[in-house]
Amino acid sequence: MQIDVQTVNIEQKNQTFTHLKKRFGDKKIPSRYQEASYDLQAVENLHYRPTWAPEQELYDPNLSKIRMNDWYDLKDPRQFYYSTYTLNRAKQQETMESNFKTVESLNLIEGMPDPVLAIAQNLLIPLRHASYAANINNTLVCGYGYGTVFTQPCVYHAMDNLGIAQYLSRLGLMIGDVEALEAAKQDWMDSDAWQPLRRSLEDLMCVRDPVEVFIKQNFVLDGLLYPLVYQRIVDQNLVEQGGSGISILTQFMTNWYLESKRWVDSVLKTMAAESAENKVVLEEWVDTAANHFTSVLLPVAGLAVEGNQADELVSEAHDELLQRAKKAGLFK
Amino acid sequence: MDIKKTPKKLNVKEKYRLMTRDLAWEPSYRDEKEIYPYVDYEGIKVHDWSKWEDPFRLTMDAYWKYQAEKERKYYAIIDAHAQNNGHLNVTDARYLTAIKLFLQGISPAEYASHRGFARVGREFAGVGPQVACQMQSIDEIRHAQTQVHAMSNYNKFYNGFKDFASQRDRIWYNSVPRSFFDDAMSAGPFEFLIAIGFSFEYVLTNLLFVPFMSGAAYNGDMATCTFGFSAQSDEARHMTLGLECIKFMLEQDPDNIPIVQKWIDKWFWRGCRLLTLVAAMMDYMLPKRVMSWREAWNIYGVENGNALFRDLARYGIKPPMHWDDVEKSIDHTSHQIMLGLYQWKFGTAFHSWTPTASDIEWLKEKYPTTFEKYYLPRWEYAIAQKEAGGEYNNFGLPKLCQVCQLPTLFTEPDDPTQLCHRETDYEGEKYHFCSDGCQHVFEQEPEKYVQAWLPMPALMQEPLKGDLAAWMEWVSLEPTAAGEYASSEDKANFEKWRKQVSTD
Ligand SMILES: [Fe+2]
Numbered sequence: 001m002q003i004d005v006q007t008v009n010i011e012q013k014n015q016t017f018t019h020l021k022k023r024f025g026d027k028k029i030p031s032r033y034q035e036a037s038y039d040l041q042a043v044e045n046l047h048y049r050p051t052w053a054p055e056q057e058l059y060d061p062n063l064s065k066i067r068m069n070d071w072y073d074l075k076d077p078r079q080f081y082y083s084t085y086t087l088n089r090a091k092q093q094e095t096m097e098s099n100f101k102t103v104e105s106l107n108l109i110e111g112m113p114d115p116v117l118a119i120a121q122n123l124l125i126p127l128r129h130a131s132y133a134a135n136i137n138n139t140l141v142c143g144y145g146y147g148t149v150f151t152q153p154c155v156y157h158a159m160d161n162l163g164i165a166q167y168l169s170r171l172g173l174m175i176g177d178v179e180a181l182e183a184a185k186q187d188w189m190d191s192d193a194w195q196p197l198r199r200s201l202e203d204l205m206c207v208r209d210p211v212e213v214f215i216k217q218n219f220v221l222d223g224l225l226y227p228l229v230y231q232r233i234v235d236q237n238l239v240e241q242g243g244s245g246i247s248i249l250t251q252f253m254t255n256w257y258l259e260s261k262r263w264v265d266s267v268l269k270t271m272a273a274e275s276a277e278n279k280v281v282l283e284e285w286v287d288t289a290a291n292h293f294t295s296v297l298l299p300v301a302g303l304a305v306e307g308n309q310a311d312e313l314v315s316e317a318h319d320e321l322l323q324r325a326k327k328a329g330l331f332k
Numbered sequence: 333m334d335i336k337k338t339p340k341k342l343n344v345k346e347k348y349r350l351m352t353r354d355l356a357w358e359p360s361y362r363d364e365k366e367i368y369p370y371v372d373y374e375g376i377k378v379h380d381w382s383k384w385e386d387p388f389r390l391t392m393d394a395y396w397k398y399q400a401e402k403e404r405k406y407y408a409i410i411d412a413h414a415q416n417n418g419h420l421n422v423t424d425a426r427y428l429t430a431i432k433l434f435l436q437g438i439s440p441a442e443y444a445s446h447r448g449f450a451r452v453g454r455e456f457a458g459v460g461p462q463v464a465c466q467m468q469s470i471d472e473i474r475h476a477q478t479q480v481h482a483m484s485n486y487n488k489f490y491n492g493f494k495d496f497a498s499q500r501d502r503i504w505y506n507s508v509p510r511s512f513f514d515d516a517m518s519a520g521p522f523e524f525l526i527a528i529g530f531s532f533e534y535v536l537t538n539l540l541f542v543p544f545m546s547g548a549a550y551n552g553d554m555a556t557c558t559f560g561f562s563a564q565s566d567e568a569r570h571m572t573l574g575l576e577c578i579k580f581m582l583e584q585d586p587d588n589i590p591i592v593q594k595w596i597d598k599w600f601w602r603g604c605r606l607l608t609l610v611a612a613m614m615d616y617m618l619p620k621r622v623m624s625w626r627e628a629w630n631i632y633g634v635e636n637g638n639a640l641f642r643d644l645a646r647y648g649i650k651p652p653m654h655w656d657d658v659e660k661s662i663d664h665t666s667h668q669i670m671l672g673l674y675q676w677k678f679g680t681a682f683h684s685w686t687p688t689a690s691d692i693e694w695l696k697e698k699y700p701t702t703f704e705k706y707y708l709p710r711w712e713y714a715i716a717q718k719e720a721g722g723e724y725n726n727f728g729l730p731k732l733c734q735v736c737q738l739p740t741l742f743t744e745p746d747d748p749t750q751l752c753h754r755e756t757d758y759e760g761e762k763y764h765f766c767s768d769g770c771q772h773v774f775e776q777e778p779e780k781y782v783q784a785w786l787p788m789p790a791l792m793q794e795p796l797k798g799d800l801a802a803w804m805e806w807v808s809l810e811p812t813a814a815g816e817y818a819s820s821e822d823k824a825n826f827e828k829w830r831k832q833v834s835t836d
């Protein structure tokens with residue numbers, strides 16, 4: 001029986017779920033982000049210890065050196081839950097789809113000067129492997145981090161990184177077919193310029209502290225790599241040299257970096273503000289990783305620009321990263 | 333430099349390989365064992381990760397696009413459902429018990445599954461299974477969230493929904509699904525896949541989702557039935573993943589076969605014990621019934637199961653060890669569970685009731701060999717007590733099974749008049765089980781199951797020390813959410829609101 005119930009006025013018993021009422025009161029109707037994110041992870045009466053590491057708990061905040069009184073303080077300023085996340089990305093992929101079509105229909109690749117194509121080949125395509133590492137690293141943070149508001153965006157970030165690796169692969173296929181991907185993988189495995197980065201990522205894939213992985217991958221490495229490669233080399237140098245087609249095909253990466261760094265910065269800031277002890281640990285991670293990855297990225301930048309300029313670009317990116325760190329409350 | 337080429341036409345498989353498989357590389361600076369430390373300890377041998385067949389070939393751009401379309405439709409429907417007081421369209425307020433159980437027991441399981449798949453999506457040493465598991469991980473958080481959003485509107489008007497988060501961790505019957513998923517997550521990556529990907533998603537999922545979703549459709553619950561439909565294509569992917577992973581393990585090395593068999597035996601039994609709650613839901617909680625648990629089992633358990641295990645026989649896999657015991661229990665479990673829930677209804681965050689005259693007719697017809705003979709007399713006794721102004725409650729604490737965590741209320745497979753009870757001594761302690769199946773699971777891994785958190789002993793220990801009122805506060809159970817349906821606020825409100833509608 002379908003009844004016409006639209007007109008009834010009935011009083012509500014509960015404005016919200018109890019766990020949300022405890023956190024936010026019940027004056028306001030909770031947002032869908034709040035309903036989808038807070039207190040979803042089991043916290044008590046975990047039944048068994050992991051057989052893979054019996055010294056750990058099934059959900060274990062002590063896997064990290066970082067301590068939070070409440071991990072649910074680490075909320076995502078984008079307020080991404082599955083629905084808002086996919087709707088956003090679907091819109092972006094539509095844009096990317098039409099970007100690929102535009103580049104194809106205008107024959108932008110064929111009209112591109114050889115040096116530009118060479119840079120795309122040598123610098124961009126191998127980065128698909130780096131994005132895969134970022135996918136794996138974020139999957140670890142999602143799996144082993146503590147508290148849904150911290151771990152949830154990491155699965156989105158992991159899938160984004162896979163998406164980026166796939167966009168880079170399509171770019172490769174467009175400029176040089178399967179051979180372009182093969183050559184890029186060869187470079188990734190063997191060429192001198194890429195070895196420091198590959199080694200560092202293999203090292204990072206051995207780290208098991210979820211927050212350390214988060215900071216080193218998402219704040220430090222991506223915080224250097226994206227401004228350096230996409231904002232400076234692609235969107236400035238390549239565009240000046242007639243490579244706007246490339247810039248169109250990496251638009252997702254540029255926008256994604258700007259969007260997601262708001263989240264990464266906010267996590268860093270909240271963790272640093274939590275305690276002096278956290279701040280010390282975070283400063284040590286950021287400081288060593290920033291110095292390390294800066295030197296690692298120097299030969300990578302050298303694939304696109306002359307030595308002096310590479311130095312300059314990399315140190316600009318480094319300064320920018322330290323500015324972000326300071327804004328987040330570190331190093332003061 | 334000659335890098336401009338006309339691209340070859342790549343087929344889907346080859347293209348997908350380039351978009352996923354080809355992204356990974358063989359590490360040379362670090363040992364694989366450092367990067368994937370948990371991939372060996374269960375004894376599963378993998379010689380060639382590239383033999384993994386991608387169960388579905390979905391690149392991220394396509395994933396975002398399809399999923400966003402589904403999300404748009406889903407939220408449009410549940411928004412309308414909330415706006416139009418869609419909750420008043422359910423058959424009657426008894427139906428709510430089914431979805432209270434769902435929110436308290438299943439949605440947290442969806443979440444656990446999300447985290448578990450993220451872990452195995454990290455731990456497998458091959459990019460094929462990594463990506464497939466990551467996709468299931470992100471799907472599972474979708475399921476948890478869409479369910480909470482659908483229930484959110486019911487929570488505004490009825491009892492028993494609002495503190496599902498504490499009750500997930502504290503209330504006794506929720507430790508049945510909780511311990512199930514904790515068990516899977518605390519196992520290694522391969523066992524997790526057999527437990528959740530294969531046994532749960534492939535073998536048993538139809539027995540969980542079809543009953544709930546068609547129950548929702550039959551009983552006018554548009555919100556629940558919409559998330560069921562919306563999750564269907566995700567489930568189809570998860571089922572192919574489950575099947576692919578078992579085939580992959582079996583094909584990699586003959587030594588894997590006995591290990592996989594042991595896990596199938598365990599998880600099939602564990603899953604069937606968990607599904608006894610669904611059995612009670614189907615036979616007792618739906619005001620309009622879809623089919624009986626027996627009928628569902630015949631279709632989704634027996635028919636599908638036989639086909640599947642015929643198929644797996646070529647690897648040397650046998651049907652699950654306790655299959656016959658499950659078969660013998662099918663005509664009994666829903667009645668046993670519901671009688672249990674009814675007598676402990678003072679301690680459940682949902683209502684229960686005695687079957688009505690027409691319910692009884694239906695149960696007689698669906699269970700001709702068991703209902704009238706064994707269970708009707710017990711229901712009649714409960715009904716008589718109620719009619720005499722009494723209450724059919726059992727304040728004695730049920731003894732819980734150390735493995736499945738259900739009360740030991742089941743009967744002997746071959747003698748429905750005898751309660752089944754098993755014990756094992758381990759390191760000077762006695763452990764209790766509901767069945768041979770659970771005892772067997774324990775004895776394979778006693779060091780794991782002795783750790784189980786048992787909610788009933790917890791009630792007797794510090795700080796509750798058997799104080800029922802204190803326990804209710806601790807599990808956040810308000811008296812209005814528990815007990816007999818007939819006298820519940822939910823029933824009264826629902827009927828009042830419905831009347832308001834028809835007189836307006
Ligand atoms: Fe699911």
Ligand SMILES: [Fe+2]
Pocket residue numbers: 605733734735736737738765766767770
């Ligand atoms: Fe049991």
